[in-house]
Amino acid sequence: MRGRPAGEGAGGGPGKGAGTPGGGRGWAGSGGDRGAACGPGDRAQLEVPAEGGGHPVRGAVVVRSGSVEALLRDLVSIPSVNPALGEGSGEGELARRVADELRELGAEVWLEEVLPGRPNVLAHVGDNGPRLLLSAHLDTVQTAGMSVAPFAGEVRHGRLYGRGACDTKASLAAMLASLREAVRSGRLSCRVTFAALVDEEVGFAGSKALAASRPQVDGAVFGEPTDLRLVVAHKGVMRFYVRTVGRAAHSATPQLGVNAIEGMLGIAGLLSTVPEPRPEHPVLGAPTVCVTEIQGGVGRNTVPDRCWVHVDRRLIPGEDGEAVWAALRDRVCGSERARRFAGSVEFERPYLVAPAMETPGSAWVL
Template sequence: MSERTMELSGSEVEGLLRALVAVPSVNPRDGAGPGEAAVAGVVRDWLAARGVAVELHEALPGRPNVVATVPGRSPDALLLESHLDTVEVDGMSVDPYAGEVRDGRLYGRGACDAKGSLAAFMLAAAELAAGPPPPCTVLLAAVVDEEHRYRGVLALLNALAGTRIAGAVVGEPTGLVPATAHKGVLRYTVRTLGRAGHTSRPADAVNAISLMARVLAHLDATAPGVPDHPLLGPATRCVTRIGGGTGPNIVPGSCEVDIDRRTLPGEDPYAVWLADREELAAVLPGRVELDAPFTVDHALDTPAGSAVVRALRAALAARDRDSTVRGMPFCTDASKIARAGVPSVVFGPGSIVDAHSADESVALADVRLAADVVADLARRMDVA
């Protein structure tokens, strides 16, 4: 393994991350909006200027993934994947695109989730391209649509079909610890069926909101009946939206809520939905219905002995950083990559507490350290 280390200046890290944050890339969520194309161009041009082979692959109309390649001694690949899109900027207390730096932290939408990770991966790729070939080929992918329907990573996996990928690092804010597990999510709508009537004669009607109160009480009192995961803790179930009623003088005939159910490794989301449907229907027989899930994402559980996890932990330990594998409560593209047969670990600068927040930010020193660790990981990657 080469002992070469990165010598990044603070201005280089700051300049790259500010350039990424300065370009709006709010996920349009299938509506109107510029999407990620402009920031994809920034990523492509920055990498190409540093001698990294890079292409744009259209994942959705007008919304390209960026795929860059650093050839290695082996054609087997290490995939570095993060996303281009951000959530909305409404309600932010800082300028979402200024990239203001205060006390060593850069502020703006996407600084933490996940342009900080993307910047670290880009810096690492440029460093690897400038030095001796790493043991394996390094693929850097910056994808669209992670914040909505994760079609970017699915398009990436289709594009890479046939490529031998030994492992993947997915860039998300983990506080610079290796996350080998994360929860999945299942979201669905529950509806109570009453009978509408005039509010002057409520006894002649069946109030669907009152029925829903019984369903909510059951949900509050009943946890999902699965054992805790050693890295993730319990499965959870949370009500996120409620709606019902059509007028101030009408007893509501229907009421609905959305449920966010966080699943654990080993749980099949559709089996969970079927079990929840049976459970909630039993609370009020004939008065409850569940719509099919509108969001389904699987959990992640990568063995700690996987080559990519071992290499990441060794790179962290070499810098006296905590290399203990952890679990994360949020979902990432890693679960899709893992389901395609690629051992995957989540890693990046920043905290999930800062992601999507009104004053989103990331420490520039952590971005620089993440770049150093990822470059070292690539040099340590065992593809034998």
């Protein structure tokens, strides 16, 4: 057994996922539920009214919903749970399926392995016009706790249910179907770079690889589910483990041991509270913190000598993740509750720090 609970990194990147392990649902449809690690509370959105009374955009293509639904069901049927979350083997099979779809419409396609067996799918199509990047991610969060079959793609009342249906296989299906129709109809009026990325839910390895290649584009559409509203600010995230270490003993003589679970219970309230005065962002509000996993003990008749918790701290613009972690560590370890525990409290350094983001109000483009 490793020195931390199974399922390291559960929940993914700052962004979200269709259906959380807690809510158990993931769907694509109108008014979609964000769910998972980073829901509406982590995003500040700006409504943009349609121009011209909602008339079709000049040069737009019309895609039959049935073709999108069939493609989405196909993509949902291919498991692509991020392997860092303790399930599955990653995005490889889905990447090959997306690559095949792109080849069929005549794109130049290649797979760029970012992590072992986990490639980004990159493609170019179109010879003239402005350069447009279309991007969505291939991986999903885990399926534990879902109340629907995760890979069946069941349609009920106009919504398709399954892991990743909303985040972001619906975006992949919509982009692929639109691109296919634009090519078929001869109405593709730009040069498209298509990027389907791995590891968005944990470490952003696919996004980092794409950024490192410095793609030259004039505009970009990223397939995160936002109900087609512009996102002008977004919370960041910091994730780390805290461990209490005690002393094992037989449960018939607990006085001879030091119970690590009891020690953790003593400090859990401090780990899940942002101390006053809490900083506030005018759009995102206050930062939050949550204990999201716990594991401890080795047997029913043994005083536990180890207990771990996983802490998820959401950051607002202006906060430094490492400084926040150090302040929380000092607050907990210097507390009376920690001093009363006969064992030790140990903070692991954050394995993920993703800063918050916001677009200045003076920006000319979002």
